[in-house]
Amino acid sequence: MVAMATIEHETAAVPNCHGGLENLDEEYSYWADDVIDGQIPGDLSGTFLRNGPGRQRIGGQTYGHWFDGDGMLCAFSFVDGRVHFKNRYVQTTKYVEETEAQEIRYRGFGTQLPGGARKNALRQPGNPANTNAVLHGGKLLALWEGGRPWELDPATLDTVGECNYDGQLTRSNVFSPHPKIHRRSGDMFNFGAGMSGIGRRGPKAVMNVFRIGRGGKLFKKGKVPLPTFPFAHDFAISDRYAIFFVNSIVSTAMPDVILGRTSISDQMIFDNDVPMRVIVVDLDTMEEVRTFESGPGAIIHFGNAFEEGNEIVVDGMFASDFDANIGLSDVFNSTRFKAGTYLRYRLNIETGTMSSEQLSETESEFPTFNPRLGGERNAFTYTACNVDNGADSFFNGFQKVSDSDADLVVLPPGYYGSEPIFAPAVGAEAEDRGYVLEVVYNAFEHVSELHVHRGENVGDRVAAVRLPHHIPHQFHGHWHNKVILNEAKGG
Numbered sequence: 001m002v003a004m005a006t007i008e009h010e011t012a013a014v015p016n017c018h019g020g021l022e023n024l025d026e027e028y029s030y031w032a033d034d035v036i037d038g039q040i041p042g043d044l045s046g047t048f049l050r051n052g053p054g055r056q057r058i059g060g061q062t063y064g065h066w067f068d069g070d071g072m073l074c075a076f077s078f079v080d081g082r083v084h085f086k087n088r089y090v091q092t093t094k095y096v097e098e099t100e101a102q103e104i105r106y107r108g109f110g111t112q113l114p115g116g117a118r119k120n121a122l123r124q125p126g127n128p129a130n131t132n133a134v135l136h137g138g139k140l141l142a143l144w145e146g147g148r149p150w151e152l153d154p155a156t157l158d159t160v161g162e163c164n165y166d167g168q169l170t171r172s173n174v175f176s177p178h179p180k181i182h183r184r185s186g187d188m189f190n191f192g193a194g195m196s197g198i199g200r201r202g203p204k205a206v207m208n209v210f211r212i213g214r215g216g217k218l219f220k221k222g223k224v225p226l227p228t229f230p231f232a233h234d235f236a237i238s239d240r241y242a243i244f245f246v247n248s249i250v251s252t253a254m255p256d257v258i259l260g261r262t263s264i265s266d267q268m269i270f271d272n273d274v275p276m277r278v279i280v281v282d283l284d285t286m287e288e289v290r291t292f293e294s295g296p297g298a299i300i301h302f303g304n305a306f307e308e309g310n311e312i313v314v315d316g317m318f319a320s321d322f323d324a325n326i327g328l329s330d331v332f333n334s335t336r337f338k339a340g341t342y343l344r345y346r347l348n349i350e351t352g353t354m355s356s357e358q359l360s361e362t363e364s365e366f367p368t369f370n371p372r373l374g375g376e377r378n379a380f381t382y383t384a385c386n387v388d389n390g391a392d393s394f395f396n397g398f399q400k401v402s403d404s405d406a407d408l409v410v411l412p413p414g415y416y417g418s419e420p421i422f423a424p425a426v427g428a429e430a431e432d433r434g435y436v437l438e439v440v441y442n443a444f445e446h447v448s449e450l451h452v453h454r455g456e457n458v459g460d461r462v463a464a465v466r467l468p469h470h471i472p473h474q475f476h477g478h479w480h481n482k483v484i485l486n487e488a489k490g491g
């Protein structure tokens with residue numbers, strides 16, 4: 001079934017998606033009352049948090065890679081049929097210093113400092129805290145995979161500082177942007193690749209695994225040995241296991257990165273001779289319990305995982321190359337942003353066999369689901385989609401995927417979408433009783449809109465709210481059932 005969004009527009013000259021990458025330098029806090037279609041449902045109550053690079057240019061210089069812009073948190077607070085908007089930059093060391101200097105002072109994942117190898121040698125990428133936001137254990141964190149998280153005050157979005165969980169995260173610990181909250185315990189698990197010393201063949205790779213209690217204390221750490229240093233951005237957890245896919249994307253010239261001759265991004269390739277390895281880790285012992293191996297591949301983002309008998313079922317977005325990074329490396333010139341193929345893996349923990357099936361035909365990324373079912377069997381997954389609608393190949397819609405069907409909602413040309421997030425309705429019991437939220441860039445008017453779709457029938461857009469400015473294209477977000485922002489609580 002295909003449902004078209006209802007916005008009508010002249011499409012003679014369709015603007016591209018690049019305007020949606022421009023900076024939003026201003027910080028706002030206001031009630032977004034320009035509801036251009038429908039109305040905000042009264043049973044939608046809570047906070048929709050999003051993070052992404054809000055500043056991609058500074059002092060006439062540009063970050064070429066989408067991953068390198070400075071993190072800007074947005075909070076949409078839903079209160080009594082209205083929505084309040086607030087955005088704040090994460091005041092990282094990088095952001096503060098570069099704002100003061102009005103120039104790029106830190107090397108990025110894909111952006112080199114001007115001045116050649118000498119300027120970049122022995123310099124780590126700066127932490128822009130730009131990839132995801134999560135609220136757990138009283139801490140609102142802005143996350144980035146190359147470093148530690150930055151903590152913000154959830155009531156104000158003011159930056160508290162870099163978070164090390166009372167010294168539990170060391171300087172060399174990285175903390176992925178995709179932590180997972182464990183349903184049964186309420187604890188949060190996360191990971192970061194690291195090294196455990198020097199062996200006869202050089203540095204020894206490990207996956208550090210972290211467990212944070214619902215009170216916000218990091219109380220358990222594990223180290224899982226790895227055969228190689230992984231490019232691992234996300235993982236999945238079921239009730240009892242963490243599942244890591246160590247993929248076929250590899251570094252080819254780390255010495256050149258260290259010597260400043262190339263960026264991290266430019267020397268990463270997809271190697272067809274490297275199989276994809278799956279490592280299953282027991283969440284209680286933090287020890288490996290089984291590994292699996294498949295042909296070459298990469299899973300950048302995961303949906304849910306759950307257990308069925310001897311099998312662990314894991315949903316992920318599969319890629320057979322690293323072409324996605326080409327579009328991301330030069331965002332202001334790219335017109336093709338490649339996404340993945342939605343696969344469901346079955347890992348038999350007894351026999352060691354693994355299989356997969358494709359769940360959707362549509363090229364897509366950023367899988368999400370009702371967070372109430374994390375680690376348990378879910379019937380529905382939502383993904384951002386790349387649909388050929390005559391405009392740039394960016395996210396042009398989203399879909400709701402079930403075991404047997406996919407409902408696709410396509411935006412008109414010139415409108416560019418983002419990761420869809422499911423927000424349960426107040427008191428809802430059915431899995432899809434709630435709303436799918438999507439921030440959409442309206443390139444005709446260079447503003448963003450918040451679209452609210454009915455969960456049971458995503459083709460039914462119940463509300464669209466027009467903001468008086470744009471929100472630069474973001475990566476990830478998170479729904480929280482409570483209104484957390486002081487300014488929104490006042491009504």
Ligand SMILES: [Fe+2]
Nearest residue numbers: 177233301476
């Ligand atoms: Fe991600």
